[in-house]
């Protein structure tokens with residue numbers, strides 16, 4: 178994907194501090210020390226009860242092309258320090274030129290349900306290399322996961338109705354628009370209006386027409402007829418330019434003429450006014466005129482709350498929802514706070530030293546180890562609970578997990594064959610060992626995953642908290658490390 182959009186390598190898509198730290202690791206002889214990092218977020222977005230993980234394919238693409246090309250190195254060589262001397266020694270530039278990507282990476286597959294504090298990625302290998310990839314990974318996963326989760330929430334509200342993504346004109350720039358289209362599709366959208374994104378992503382493209390089409394004619398009826406003449410098989414008439422219900426009547430008149438020529442009007446679009454009332458009245462007019470199959474499309478600042486209210490509380494007769502701004506900009510929460518923290522580092526004796534980042538806030542204290550997430554299932558296949566454990570310690574079949582925010586809350590866990598690990602191998606010692614599914618397969622996975630958690634976790638207000646805990650020995654190790662730091 179990056180090659181489709183950017184002519185250059187994305188290796189410099191990072192914060193300068195990653196490169197200055199890399200330089201200092203190199204200078205101090207620590208560049209090749211083996212380390213383990215985890216990427217995770219601390220809170221589900223949108224005050225929700227779940228998150229859908231996304232972005233891995235972009236991460237693979239970025240890492241597969243992870244080399245400093247000549248222009249990158251030339252640029253780094255040109256940087257100066259405060260004394261106007263080169264910021265980096267030539268020896269370091271040569272080190273970067275010859276960098277051999279050696280990382281082993283495990284990650285959560287796209288479309289998977291994920292919860293706070295569970296790693297979406299685990300990176301193991303030379304400290305310098307682990308560090309250099311942090312920012313780009315967070316940039317990719319934070320945005321993709323955020324928008325995919327928003328789209329999944331819209332899908333929950335819209336149920337079996339059609340969802341169209343209309344966000345390009347209000348998205349966060351060019352890359353933001355294409356990334357949002359991808360994430361919207363993974364989260365359950367049926368199609369996009371963004372033609373370049375549809376081409377690049379190989380997903381369905383759809384649309385209606387704008388008010389300007391109507392306004393370019395003296396008369397609304399003439400405008401509908403002229404559109405029908407030009408595109409007889411693609412008629413969804415935008416009916417709200419002057420008076421919505423009068424617009425519907427004119428659409429019906431045009432639809433009848435189309436029928437005489439052997440074509441069927443697809444539907445009408447409402448883009449202002451009371452969408453519940455207007456859709457109910459429009460449906461009556463269409464049905465009475467014999468257009469029972471014509472769809473009513475709605476757009477105008479829609480989000481999951483409004484769709485839910487229109488469908489459930491207000492009985493709106495809308496079957497296709499066009500959603501733009503509030504989806505592609507993640508209007509009510511503009512960023513997912515995913516972070517990337519060191520979990521362990523090998524000392525000079527070759528032993529792992531486990532690391533914790535302290536915080537006054539208990540949920541901000543990082544987890545040490547070589548973390549894996551075990552997901553337990555009920556007999557009916559629904560998800561029961563997730564447990565973080567240290568993969569360097571063998572996992573016992575009968576384990577106890579502890580709530581990291583309240584150590585009095587414990588749960589006995591059976592890690593039987595019905596349970597499975599979320600992090601799967603992606604790179605082994607720098608070699609790609611994973612093939613990304615198609616976007617359609619990822620979307621199917623998202624939709625399946627959403628059936629495997631209780632409705633109480635999916636509700637929009639005060640959702641139930643899905644149980645996530647630390648395996649007991651991991652919890653004890655974390656306490657030991659915290660106590661040692663505090664001594």
Ligand SMILES: Nc1ncnc2c1ncn2[C@@H]1O[C@H](COP(=O)(O)OP(=O)(O)OP(=O)(O)O)[C@@H](O)[C@H]1O
Pocket residue numbers: 448449450451452453454476477478479483486487491
């Ligand atoms: N039945 C409804 N219940 C709740 N909100 C609604 C309903 N119908 C429409 N809305 C929302 O109310 C807001 C205002 O819509 P309205 O069309 O009156 O104003 P507008 O968007 O400023 O109109 P225009 O597009 O003509 O400038 C929009 O966000 C719309 O999605």
Ligand SMILES: O=P(O)(O)OC[C@H]1O[C@H](OP(=O)(O)OP(=O)(O)O)[C@H](O)[C@@H]1O
Pocket residue numbers: 343344346347386387388389448476477478479499500501502503
């Ligand atoms: O409201 P959103 O969720 O962002 O959905 C996209 C909006 O973009 C268009 O409006 P715009 O006024 O830009 O153009 P138009 O003349 O086609 O209505 C469209 O009619 C929607 O209202």
Ligand SMILES: O=C(O)c1cccnc1
Pocket residue numbers: 343344370383384385386446476499501
């Ligand atoms: O096709 C549409 O109806 C459309 C496309 C982009 C934005 N709003 C509407």
